[in-house]
Amino acid sequence: MNFTVVIALLANALVALAKSAAAMFTGSASMVAEAAHSWADAGNEVFLLVADRRSRRHPDHSHPLGYGREAYVWSMFAALGLFVAGAAVSITHGVQELIDPGEASDFLVAYVVLGVAFVLEGVSFVQAFRQVGREASAIDRELLEHALHTSDPTLRAVFAEDAAALLGIVIAGGGIVLHQVTGSPTPDAIGSILVGVLLAVVAIVLIDRNRRFLVGMEASPMLLDAARTRLAAMAGVSSVGYLHMEFVGPRRVYLVASVDLVGDDVESSVADHLRMLESELETDEAIVEAVLTVSRPGQPPNPDLDAI
Incomplete structure (x- = not known):
């Protein structure tokens, strides 16, 4: 079992629960977006575990080259899930809050939850960062270049999603701070939209990389x-x-x-x-x-x- 994916799944599940509770308690649009983000990530890790497991099956008579490409199929499902359950929900909720803003309160709860989430997401990201770094060093490749071009879709997905999670927390935190300081819900709603746009960009990149490997990618x-x-x-x-x-x-x-x-x-x-x-x-x-x-x-x- 892929240890990096397991760490990411546990972190995202805990964070998703905490963010959901905080979203209901505070009414913050950015917190709702972050909750959707974390639930999407947690669901995606399940797809990635399935991808890792099924792709390891040995070649047989019906699949003489093995089942390795299943990793790209299930990773594609994960990327689509990130786009639909994460990006679409976050952007839609942000737009709704711009049109019909709701009341938000208890900002301290949101800050505490985001802080804890940043630590948990950071632990997962460090694990993925180290693995990408080790592999990149072994083949004399830049870390970000390897994260984009590695043939391992689960490692790329965890690295990208964890990096997006950390950046999303910063965006959401900024939106909540501006909401509290200005008294206007607009920055909070914009924060939700920006988190959605961030997730959409990551999802599109992951979908494109999996597509390339599915149709046949030649070695470097x-x-x-x-x-x-x-x-x-x-x-x-x-x-x-x-x-x-x-x-x-x-x-x-x-x-x-x-x-x-x-x-x-x-x-x-x-x-x-x-x-x-x-x-x-x-x-x-x-x-x-x-x-x-x-x-x-x-x-x-x-x-x-x-x-x-």
Whole structure:
């Protein structure tokens, strides 16, 4: 089970309960938006746990490349939930408060709840931040770049949602402060709308990233270069021609390549040699399946396929 997602689920569930109680007690529009935000996040973590669990199933006869892409399907549901249950509710309630403002009171309760929520959300965010940072350092990539481009949709979602949660608390707190200072409910309502807009932006980014991986995302140039170097260094390989690596799940790729073998062996020996190389590549847990063919000597890497 993904520890980062579990931490986020527990934090969001506790925060959602506290914010809901505070929203009913104070009547603050920004607090209602924050409650909707946290309930959406808590529900999304359930989707992410399902995504993590189902994507780990081993390949079988009906799914020879495994079930890794299920992670993107369930993460897409989570992102849609964030958009509908979080963004739409927050924006709608904010607009309603602008048109027909209600009474708000007991602002101290709101401040206490937001403070506690910030601490709990911060704990979850630190956990996600550390994991993203470790992975980014391992492959020499910027932290934010890795958070956006990682093939693990659950890690990206938790990182993005927790970051949005912290920023949303700041926005809501500002709206409530201005409401109390000015006596006008308008800043509070605008705070609710801004929280909704923030959630909509995060949801759209997450939906787009999951869409890209669902339709087939090729590995980064860095991973392709590493794979080409490894192939070229394998026993009996003279050079590498065509190379394609496509993500079929979190940290899982399908590799297709053509190689020029040393010597001029008979067809049966070449077939055995290629199968041996495929088996060696598949010992890497990141490679679900490897398919190698023979290329012509001197064939350029990834020839132009535009004429097909």
